[in-house]
Amino acid sequence: MRIAVGGIHTECSTYSPVLMSVEDFRVLRDEALLEADYFNFLEAEDVEHVPLLHARAVPGGPVSRPAYAAFKSEFLERLKTVLPIDGLYLAMHGAIKVDGMDDAEGDWICAARAVVGPDCPIAVSYDLHGNVSQRIIDQIDIFAAYRTAPHIDTRETMVRAWSILVEGLRSGTRPGVAWAPVPLLLPGERTSTENEPAASLYRVLPDIDKRAGILDANLMVGYVWADEPRATACAVVTGTDRDAASKATEEIAASYWNARKNFRFGPVTGTLDAMLDIAEASTTRPIVLADSGDNPTGGGVGDRADVLKALLARGWQDALIAGIADRPAVEACFAAGESGTLTLRIGGSLDFSSPVVEVAAKIVRLDDPGPPGERQSVVEVSGIMVVLSARRRPYHNIEDFRRLGLDPVAVRLLVVKSGYLSPELAPIANPNLMALTEGVVNQDITNLASERRQRPIFPFDRDFDFTPKARFSARWTP
Numbered sequence: 001m002r003i004a005v006g007g008i009h010t011e012c013s014t015y016s017p018v019l020m021s022v023e024d025f026r027v028l029r030d031e032a033l034l035e036a037d038y039f040n041f042l043e044a045e046d047v048e049h050v051p052l053l054h055a056r057a058v059p060g061g062p063v064s065r066p067a068y069a070a071f072k073s074e075f076l077e078r079l080k081t082v083l084p085i086d087g088l089y090l091a092m093h094g095a096i097k098v099d100g101m102d103d104a105e106g107d108w109i110c111a112a113r114a115v116v117g118p119d120c121p122i123a124v125s126y127d128l129h130g131n132v133s134q135r136i137i138d139q140i141d142i143f144a145a146y147r148t149a150p151h152i153d154t155r156e157t158m159v160r161a162w163s164i165l166v167e168g169l170r171s172g173t174r175p176g177v178a179w180a181p182v183p184l185l186l187p188g189e190r191t192s193t194e195n196e197p198a199a200s201l202y203r204v205l206p207d208i209d210k211r212a213g214i215l216d217a218n219l220m221v222g223y224v225w226a227d228e229p230r231a232t233a234c235a236v237v238t239g240t241d242r243d244a245a246s247k248a249t250e251e252i253a254a255s256y257w258n259a260r261k262n263f264r265f266g267p268v269t270g271t272l273d274a275m276l277d278i279a280e281a282s283t284t285r286p287i288v289l290a291d292s293g294d295n296p297t298g299g300g301v302g303d304r305a306d307v308l309k310a311l312l313a314r315g316w317q318d319a320l321i322a323g324i325a326d327r328p329a330v331e332a333c334f335a336a337g338e339s340g341t342l343t344l345r346i347g348g349s350l351d352f353s354s355p356v357v358e359v360a361a362k363i364v365r366l367d368d369p370g371p372p373g374e375r376q377s378v379v380e381v382s383g384i385m386v387v388l389s390a391r392r393r394p395y396h397n398i399e400d401f402r403r404l405g406l407d408p409v410a411v412r413l414l415v416v417k418s419g420y421l422s423p424e425l426a427p428i429a430n431p432n433l434m435a436l437t438e439g440v441v442n443q444d445i446t447n448l449a450s451e452r453r454q455r456p457i458f459p460f461d462r463d464f465d466f467t468p469k470a471r472f473s474a475r476w477t478p
Contacts, residue, residue: 001169003162004082005033005042006052006075007090008068008108011129012097013225013299015440015448016061018350019099022070023373024392025057029078038091041159044166052078054091058392059299061440062097063104072108079115087165088112088122091158094130094145095223103230106135113139118475121174123165125158127151129188129223132179133230138474142168143177143236145218147202148193150423164215164238175215175238176476178245180253180468182233183457184260185224187443189292189419189434195266197259204255208248213241219252225299225441227452235468242478246470253468260458265443266420267432272310275433279413280314286411288429290418293439294354295394298419300441301325302392304354305347307415307437311384312357318412322395323376323387325350330390333363333377344379346386351440361386365404378404385411396422419443 010020028036033051042049053075057063079088090112096104113122123142126132128149137143144161146153168175193202201219208217216238222231235252239245267290268278279287289307296302302325311319326349336342340363347356361379368375375390387395387404395401395416401408408414409428416425419441421432436443446459456464 001046002048002050002085003087003089003165004050004052004079004085005039005089006054006079007092008055008071008096009091009093010057010063011059011093011095011127011223011299012062013060013440014062014097014227015225016299016301016351018061018301019064020057020060020062020067021064022067024060025055025071028054038155038158041155042162047166050082050085052082058296058394060296060392061299061301062099065099065101068098068104072111076111076115079112083116085116085120087169088116088120089162089165090122090124092124092126092130094126094132095226097226097228102228103133103135106133109136109139121165121168123161125161126220128219128221130220131222131226131230131232132220132234132236134471137177137179137471140177140473141475142175142238143218144216144238145220145236147205149188149191150420152423160216173240175240176242176245177236177238177473178242178249178470178476179234179236180249180470182235182253182257182468183454183466184233184257185222185231185445185457186263186459187224187419187445188221188298189443190263190265191221192266192420195264197262201255201259208252211244211248213244214239214248217248217252219256224445225448227448227450229452229454231453232457242472242476249470250468257466257468265434267434269434269436272306272435272437275435276310276314278433282431284430286409286414286428286430288421288425288432289413289415290421290434291415291437292419292434293437293442294417295419295441296325296392296417297394297396298441300417300439301351301354302417303347303350304439305357306355307435308346308381308384308386309355309357312359312382316413317383319415320385320406320408320411320413321387321415322401323389323393325392326388327390330375330377330388333379333388334366334368334375336363338363338366346388350392367404376404378406394418396425398424
């Protein structure tokens with residue numbers, strides 16, 4: 001039995017002016033794909049796994065058309081050369097926006113289907129913040145999505161999709177997919193599965209899996225910063241019984257719709273000034289402040305200096321900002337050398353509308369792992385430590401700080417570009433504050449431009465009725 005493995009995985013804010021290129025992606029091919037952390041579970045008796053190409057990037061702006069075309073072309077060529085195969089597993093995200101194209105995942109999966117033909121089952125795994133379309137559903141046989149946000153079940157979700165594929169091939173049973181769009185779009189920061197009502201909604205999904213005729217039940221929050229027609233929440237169910245799948249799909253969709261007015265932010269949340277007022281009055285440490293509007297793991301540009309500017313205006317001491325994407329500033333630091341001082345322009349290196357500060361900086365540490373794009377520098381600015389990165393990236397793991405000789409627990413105020421905090425940072429936050437800052441993934445969603453979004457949709461629209469109705473994949477015939 002031969003199963004090919006590949007895919008493309010990122011999340012794109014259509015409000016970002018910064019296109020992603022080939023260089024923004026980590027690309028796995030051949031044995032490197034099978035040995036990677038995400039894929040090293042791919043072992044089963046009598047199964048030969050055939051690695052193709054998997055491209056993954058930190059979320060950002062739309063993917064450039066040439067970059068997407070290059071990845072897609074290579075993936076399809078590799079797929080053609082390994083035929084015949086018994087199954088295809090695609091590890092996707094669901095919220096890719098390619099410049100000038102709608103529904104990039106639909107395009108990718110349709111192209112794969114055209115190569116493998118109608119008899120080869122296709123299984124996909126998705127981020128719960130992905131957007132689904134009928135075009136996607138019509139090409140697949142198995143669908144599984146994350147059930148946690150923050151995402152701590154990425155590997156588990158991939159195993160679910162792959163296991164259903166393997167079992168279906170062994171038993172000769174062909175699963176099918178049902179789904180029901182829900183006209184509802186909320187940000188991940190208001191639908192974290194660590195908070196109610198999302199916690200309860202997701203807690204029931206494993207029980208639905210146990211029903212006769214159901215293999216995998218999913219609730220998709222969707223991606224609100226995509227102003228495109230397919231952007232919506234939905235329920236998606238993989239099963240072997242159409243009636244059972246239809247019932248479960250409509251039940252999940254209705255439960256989400258009925259809870260729509262109950263979603264709230266988890267941490268203490270407010271304007272940047274309000275959060276800094278709370279921080280100044282706090283006697284505990286470390287206070288962790290999330291700069292939510294510029295969060296790179298949500299699609300933010302990551303180059304805004306709003307918070308640094310505000311802290312300087314308040315004369316704040318003992319703060320660590322991690323980090324700001326600014327390659328020119330990093331290169332200037334490397335030119336000056338460690339322990340040097342220089343006048344530094346920070347911010348606005350990628351999106352020219354981003355705020356900028358000009359400061360006198362002392363270079364505390366330089367980190368040079370090799371490629372210029374991976375360089376980092378730590379500078380001190382008027383008692384504030386600032387981490388600068390040559391590329392867009394988050395600082396959500398403790399190891400990110402240790403590498404730079406920094407201790408996030410030791411500072412009074414830790415600022416990270418994030419929405420809900422990562423599983424490693426949340427436990428140290430004392431308290432956890434989220435600032436409603438500006439940026440291309442800002443939380444003021446009802447004021448986002450909605451030129452292409454399907455309407456009506458909550459909370460952009462409020463006075464309309466909705467009753468979920470299950471739809472089936474074109475491949476799941478009665």
